[in-house]
Amino acid sequence: MPVKNRFAEMQAEITEWRRDIHAHPEILFDTNRTAALVAARLQDFGCDEVVTGIGRTGVVAVIRGKSTGSGRVIGLRADMDALPIHEATGLGYASKTEGAMHACGHDGHTAMLLGAAKYLAETRNFDGTVVVIFQPAEEGGGGGKEMCDDGMMARWxxxxxxxxxNWPGQPVGSFAIRPGAFFAATDTFDITFEGKGGHAAKPHETVDTTVMAAQAVLALQTVASRNADPVDQIVVSVTSFETSSKAFNVIPQKVHLRGTVRTMSHTMRDLAETRIKEVCTGVAATFGGVVAVDYDRGYPVMVNTPEQTAFAAEVARSVSGACAEAPLVMGGEDFAFMLEERPGAYILVGNGDTAMVHHPEYDFNDEAIPAGCSWWAEIVEQRMPVA
Structure with missing residues (x-):
């Protein structure tokens, strides 16, 4: 079963939707225009139910098959939000909103799921129910969690x-997936060291927070190199070092560190939090200062369930002829919250030789649209075949 001809016919139309969304990016939960566009399209397609305001600005639509005797209900999810990046593509449909850009391809995801929804509403060639999910605030806002917290899974x-x-660097329209842990848990830490400020020429009269914090930055590297099993994946990165003084001749009273932790298991996540707090407490005590550590758990590890992953890979092979094993990704993905509530799978579709996601010159490759739409449609038709 190659790419469906219907999506080749629809590609220009879906591309037009995608580029309109691209030109009007919206960040986090402020996806009001995009959500309204999505809801209007779904209504036009003749979906059986269209509901807005799930997870603040999310949209959910229901499409029932020719029969629903199987009792099966499958959710298909796309994200709608953009990033706070100034676009540098120079494209005719580039962002019209200063400081906002679809730099991760969520415009493409939304357009492809709309294309699949249109096809499924036209054909209804399945036995069961499809719930299409358009989610805000994937980029750090936890929109997936908010939709789940609104009772989406149980309600439908x-x-x-x-x-x-989509995945830059992977051939256009090809697929890659892996079972089990796939995308990392994404935690953050906020650390404040406090000592005794003073004149830089009299360091003996101070408790030097700059030295204290510098020592902590180095010591935190041992969480990965000396506390974690070498076969486990963990990243501890200090990304900000800020002092309370900008003067050349002042030892600051406080130094503030920020950073991120990426892990692929609950065990490593617990280890990282414990050791970061212990290391910083020990460093502060050694130098005679005090420390406050705020550790915030963000997105959990995204885990593909084995049965659904094998099925998703089989569908991908039916669409493109092959499905590669995807690498572990230390980036985060809040689809993890949905996979904590229900079994399922997350797949990568190739974007070709383009700039990487989150880059100001990135653009979703519209040539991936037929393959992406076909995968969505085949997930439904193969999982819920008409008898």
Whole structure:
């Protein structure tokens, strides 16, 4: 089963939707224009139910098949939000909003799921129910969690859920997936060292927070190199070092560190939090200062369930002829919250030789549209075949 001809016919139309969304990016939960556009399209397609305001600005639509005797209900999810990046593509449909850009391809994800929804509403060639999910605030806002917290899974009886992300550097329209842990948990830390400030020429009269914090930055590297099993994946990165003084001749009273932790298991996540607090407490005590550590758990590890992953890979092979094993990704993905509530799988679709995501010159490759739409549609038709 190659790419569906219907999506080749629809490609220009779907591309037009995608580029309109691209030109009007919206950040986090402020996806009001995009959500309204999505809801209007879904209404036009003749979906059986269209509901807005799930997870603040999310949109959910229901499409029932020719029969629903199987009792199966499958969720398909796309993200809608953009990033706070100034676009540098120079494209004719480039962002019209200063400081906002679809730099991760969520415009493409939304357009592809709309294309699949239109096809599924036209054909209804399945036995069961499809719930299409358009989510805000994937980029750090936890929109997936908010939709789940609004009771989305139970309200529509979703039994399985599937997601997709474009992937630069992978051939256009090809697929890659892996079972189990796939995308990392994304935690952050905020650390404040406090000592005794003073004149830089009299360091003996101070408790030097700059030295204290510098020592902590180095010591925190041992969480990965000396506390974690070498076969486990963990990243501890200090990304900001800020003192309370900008003068050349002042030892600051406080130094503030920020950073991120990426892990692929609950065990490593617990280890990282414990050791960061212990290391910083020990360093502060050694130098005679005090420390406050605020450790915030963000997105959990995104875990593909084995049965659904094998099925998703089989569907991908039916669309493109092959499905590669994807690498572990230390970036985060809040589809993880949906996979904590229901079994399912997340797949990568190739974006070709383009700039990487989150880059100001990135653009979603519209040539991936037929393959992406076909995968969505085949997930439904193969998982819920008409008898």
């Amino acid at each position: 009886g979703i039994q399985e859920v599937y997601g997709m992300h």
